[in-house]
Amino acid sequence: MSAQQRNALVQRFNELKGGLARSIDAQTRKPTGLLGRLVGSTMVRKNDAAARWTVSLLDLQPESHVLEVGFGPGMAVQYASEKASEGFVAGIDYSETMVQAARKRNAAAIRVGRVELKHGDASNLPNPEEFFDKAFAIHSIMFWPKPVDCLQELRRVLKPNGLLAITIVPKGRRPDLPTDLGTIYDSNEVAEKLSDAGFQDVRVEVISPRLCTRSKEVIWLAFILIHRSA
């Protein structure tokens, strides 16, 4: 094989690799169909520690009313409903594929009315004002085209002094996204958006390394905020 042919082969391989990475990013943003179901089942494995950790930070009580935005396959909904055993857990996700998967995972709690999972967008929540004690979103803000609008929606549905957790993998800890798919933020950028949306008392927590069971180099951050009434 000539050097020219070898270069052409390497170039083609890199194009295919880039195409595959883009298609996985697009599915992570909005899982759809069979590939979406596969990507969803990798989330169950990869994001479980972040789900457990985020729910543990919220200090949920048996009667808590809780909202998750971008619940994916629904592990955190399950953990939250176990803690809010006499309360209510609602969720919104704009992927029909994930709504189906998460409803299946939480079927028993849905049947008795303790969990409600809806198809919808973070920018337009179907819930009344000041309804939830706690709200959270895990690995989802990076895909919201207008994050401040979505955070304002979250503030609207939270009770005064309600708590919000936004969990992310920060910039530098995972590859950047193509700009048309999303934005990987660092902690300061998210803190700024939260304060633009009217939240106060931002607290940043870094996950304990012993919780990073699979990807040891990954650090998740959560932003815990107290929503103050005006």
Ligand SMILES: C[S@@+](CC[C@H](N)C(=O)[O-])C[C@H]1O[C@@H](n2cnc3c(N)ncnc32)[C@H](O)[C@@H]1O
């Ligand atoms: C990377 S997945 C994370 C899922 C889950 N939170 C987890 O940690 O496994 C991102 C999820 O956010 C949802 N999502 C992204 N943008 C959204 C939006 N604007 N409104 C509602 N859901 C959104 C996607 O459909 C997907 O289920």
